[in-house]
Amino acid sequence: MSNKINRKDFLSLTAIAGAASVVSLSPILSACTAAPAAKEVAGKPLKNAGGYIPNLTDKAADGKALKAGLIGCGGRGSGAIADFLRAADNVTITAICDVLPDKVENVRKQLKEKHNIELADENCFVGFDGYQKVIDSGVDVVLCCTPPVFRPEHFRYATEKGVHSFLEKPIAVDSEGYRSCMVTAKQARAKGLSVITGTQRHHQRPYVDSYKKIVEEGLMGEITGGTVYWNGGMLWYKERQPGWSDMEAMVRDWVNWKWLSGDHIVEQHCHNIDVFLWFSGLKPVKATGFGSRQRRVTGDQYDNFSVDFECENGVHFHSMCRQIDGCSNNVSEFLQGTKGSWSSTDFAIRDLEGNILWQWDKEAAEKQFQQHNPYTLEHVNWINHIRSGEPLMQAEEMALSNLASIMGREAAYTGQTVTWDEISAASQGYLPEKLELGKMDMSKYTVAVAGSGK
CATH class of the missing domain: 3.30.360.10 (Dihydrodipicolinate Reductase; domain 2)
Incomplete structure (x- = not known):
């Protein structure tokens, strides 16, 4: 069973008790704390200026049809497929996997009921080797959303097979995983693959x-x-x-x-x-x-x-x-x-x-x-780069x-x-x-x- 400790807002009573004493001061406080109007000031670019700035369009441009595979059918995985499908036309989910069979069935049901996508049994995989079966099924892109300790190996295999990767953050939990991801990123770059990570603040307006x-x-x-x-x-x-x-x-x-x-x-x-x-x-x-x-x-x-x-x-x-x-x-x-x-x-x-x-x-x-949802916008940007043939590397x-x-x-x-x-x-x-x-x-x-x- 899932549990959650109840949140106790211990400040609420203090706020209520003190409300009467500050009411009479509110006009004075408002005057003191009101923000002045913004004024334009000239500046000089920082030394690291010229970094990548995404073009945050509302939806990805039309282009090549893309088949996606989902690795990891938990809450983040189910969210990622919704963001991916919302980000562009002519994209779909064709294969999914998880270590736990009930997780696979939950996402399979979600795809059918919410997105009108029905997956055959042969495209739904269970087990620690499921990621290989998803990637080998003929997908163009993969959404890697398992617990992050598995991310470096999933990224490595997808890159080996020439598949573009969305890597939910974090992409490594230890030193070996870090080194593996750095090596794989170089290989993906050499192959012209687009790799984006779940650092959605990079796509938040x-x-x-x-x-x-x-x-x-x-x-x-x-x-x-x-x-x-x-x-x-x-x-x-x-x-x-x-x-x-x-x-x-x-x-x-x-x-x-x-x-x-x-x-x-x-x-x-x-x-x-x-x-x-x-x-x-x-x-x-x-x-x-x-x-x-x-x-x-x-x-x-x-x-x-x-x-x-x-x-x-x-x-x-x-x-x-x-x-x-x-x-x-x-x-x-x-x-x-x-x-x-x-x-x-x-x-x-x-x-x-x-x-x-x-x-x-x-x-x-x-x-x-x-479109203002950064979780969706990161997929918009990713798909735009894949379709334009201009690789993006965030790994x-x-x-x-x-x-x-x-x-x-x-x-x-x-x-x-x-x-x-x-x-x-x-x-x-x-x-x-x-x-x-x-x-x-x-x-x-x-x-x-x-x-x-x-």
């Missing part, structure tokens, strides 16, 4: 427009630091049921096991870490951090991480993530520059005095475009952000400062040697204790 202002126009000056957050509530978990083997129980509860997900600093918070690296063009060279496990019910992961990243030019940025209910939430990014700052909470650039220099115009965007950029997240995780797990050179060369591989829905040595899966050397 306010982020893309902010990137243009910060990097291409240099509106806030050189980036000197920042803080990235994913502080939210606890995710889902599944209690083990009678009849489930060790492997099945872990796969069904994958988001709570570090070998399958990479822990939430990698699986979830990599989005925010990626934004800082994307905008700054920097690579972190070391990480020092800490974390703990306090409330998680299943698995062997932490509940929170706090990491200081130092980049190659001496710039530091702080990473903070938490999955605990009843706490203050914040999922955003903040960048500080020599001339001002930017925050994704309101997509505004402010000068050093707090005056708004630029702010993303939501109303104008809604008038200009119809390398995502792999770097993933390794930064892995470096932060290991710094917290060990209590030691971990360097980029150490983590990129580490003999760290989470994938079990034997993949089958059977018994496992559960003694291997323990919670890390910082400073213990274990």
Whole structure:
């Protein structure tokens, strides 16, 4: 059964109790906090200007029919097929697979009822080798949406067979996976394949427009630091049921096991870490951090991480993530520059005095475009590149952000400062040697204790 700890909004009573005392001050507070009108300021492009900026059309251009295969029939997989089918005309799903048969049947039913796509038995595969059967079935593109520990091998096989890949984030959970993805990305590039990753902020209109202002126009000056957050509530978990083997129980509860997900600093918070690296063009060279496990019910992961990243030019940025209910939430990014700052909470650039220099115009965007879902827009962009014959490669950029997240995780797990050179060369591989829905040595899966050397 699926469980969720109830969220407790402990701030609500305080807000209600204090409402009467602030009502009379509201006109004064409004006057003090009202944002001044934005003013245009000239800037100079940053050193990393000229990076890839997607053309976010509402729908992909017409062109070659595309047959897609889905690897991983969980919630993200079912979402990915809907986004893919919504992104363009003349595209379809022709094969699916998962380790668990009920997951396959759920997506098969969804395809028929929601999308009028009926798959024959011979195109629905079950097992750890199902990805090979999907890719070998004659698909043009593949949607890789399994737990991320499997992503490097699925990417490798798709590239070997000349198939374009959508890789849900993260694409690696350990050092070996990172190195594998970097090698495969070079091979895919040489073959002219288009590979896109599930870092949807790269296809979210306010982020893309902010990137243009910060990097291409240099509106806030050189980036000197920042803080990235994913502080939210606890995710889902599944209690083990009678009849489930060790492997099945872990796969069904994958988001709570570090070998399958990479822990939430990698699986979830990599989005925010990626934004800082994307905008700054920097690579972190070391990480020092800490974390703990306090409330998680299943698995062997932490509940929170706090990491200081130092980049190659001496710039530091702080990473903070938490999955605990009843706490203050914040999922955003903040960048500080020599001339001002930017925050994704309101997509505004402010000068050093707090005056708004630029702010993303939501109303104008809604008038200009119809499609604003970044999950759909990433498929629009991917299909446009496939059909135009102009390859797109995002795997390398995502792999770097993933390794930064892995470096932060290991710094917290060990209590030691971990360097980029150490983590990129580490003999760290989470994938079990034997993949089958059977018994496992559960003694291997323990919670890390910082400073213990274990």
